Amino acid sequence: MVATDDVPVIQLGVEDAAAGLVLSTEAHWNQTEEDWRVFLHQGIVFGIRNGSQLVATAALLPYSGENAWISMVLVTASQRRRGFATRLVDACLEAARKRGLTSWLDATPDGAAVYGPLGFTPTLQLRRLRLEKSGQALAPAPSAAPRDALCERDRRAAGFDRTALLSAFAQRPGSRIISTKGAIALIRDGRTARHIGPLFANDAADALALVDAIARSENGPILLDAVASQDAFLAGLTTAGWTIERPFQRMRFGPATAAGEEVPFAVAGPEFG
Numbered sequence: 001m002v003a004t005d006d007v008p009v010i011q012l013g014v015e016d017a018a019a020g021l022v023l024s025t026e027a028h029w030n031q032t033e034e035d036w037r038v039f040l041h042q043g044i045v046f047g048i049r050n051g052s053q054l055v056a057t058a059a060l061l062p063y064s065g066e067n068a069w070i071s072m073v074l075v076t077a078s079q080r081r082r083g084f085a086t087r088l089v090d091a092c093l094e095a096a097r098k099r100g101l102t103s104w105l106d107a108t109p110d111g112a113a114v115y116g117p118l119g120f121t122p123t124l125q126l127r128r129l130r131l132e133k134s135g136q137a138l139a140p141a142p143s144a145a146p147r148d149a150l151c152e153r154d155r156r157a158a159g160f161d162r163t164a165l166l167s168a169f170a171q172r173p174g175s176r177i178i179s180t181k182g183a184i185a186l187i188r189d190g191r192t193a194r195h196i197g198p199l200f201a202n203d204a205a206d207a208l209a210l211v212d213a214i215a216r217s218e219n220g221p222i223l224l225d226a227v228a229s230q231d232a233f234l235a236g237l238t239t240a241g242w243t244i245e246r247p248f249q250r251m252r253f254g255p256a257t258a259a260g261e262e263v264p265f266a267v268a269g270p271e272f273g
């Protein structure tokens with residue numbers, strides 16, 4: 001690793017949303033500029049510039065109950081292995097420490113190589129799945145559900161409240177909260193694909209039925225991030241034509257906080273938890 005302590009870590013502002021999007025797009029991630037605005041408005045985003053170009057980022061998004069999510073750890077390809085990610089994640093951890101927050105993140109395999117040495121410990125495993133769809137939707141959208149119902153189910157699963165985040169998602173023009181039987185999910189726009197999550201259900205059959213209803217009402221590619229321990233759900237998705245793109249490892253830095261009362265079938269996304 002080349003010493004880079006002379007390159008300052010700065011805190012980014014909402015005017016950096018477009019530059020952040022350039023970095024996440026370079027990594028072929030699905031975030032939109034609106035997602036960047038969530039981090040820049042509700043969280044603390046650190047960055048490193050090379051001249052005027054933003055070349056590296058990491059975000060800390062505080063939630064309730066002394067929890068925070070670290071994400072958007074991105075370094076442009078030409079600037080990697082110079083310690084930038086390590087310094088930016090350190091800045092997030094220091095900001096979390098000052099606020100007494102336990103930090104969580106969902107790591108790509110590359111990211112896990114950075115976070116392990118910093119003291120993060122693995123918790124649950126996720127799988128990113130994709131359904132390729134093109135052409136006409138086959139069915140109308142399933143019935144809309146109230147935002148409060150989703151927030152309450154999310155709070156039970158996470159063990160803490162994320163109403164601010166889910167409300168921001170729900171207000172976007174392309175977002176819908178839908179439910180069938182005992183299952184409920186949010187679907188929102190992404191840069192290249194629509195994204196389902198979080199998704200809660202009483203059992204795998206109900207979760208699969210809701211995903212199927214959503215898929216039939218969509219006309220483009222869809223992503224979701226399934227909890228890997230939901231074996232029957234994963235098996236049902238792959239049978240239905242979904243393909244596993246990559247694993248994510250959830251990791252925690254700091255003491256365990258309140259445990260959730262149910263395991264979601266799909267999370268809000270690796271960048272949001």
Ligand SMILES: CC(C)(COP(=O)(O)OP(=O)(O)OC[C@H]1O[C@@H](n2cnc3c(N)ncnc32)[C@H](O)[C@@H]1OP(=O)(O)O)[C@@H](O)C(=O)NCCC(=O)NCCS
Nearest residue numbers: 001074075080081082083084085086107108110111113114
């Ligand atoms: C993962 C990523 C953020 C790392 O950024 P970086 O600035 O190169 O990381 P650092 O220089 O701080 O690396 C610190 C250590 O992590 C490990 N590491 C980093 N990248 C690695 C890789 N691709 N493979 C194996 N180990 C790696 C090394 O031990 C490295 O120390 P070393 O260079 O002295 O060997 C960058 O590769 C990236 O943007 N990847 C695409 C997006 C992504 O996956 N982000 C992580 C999301 S969770």
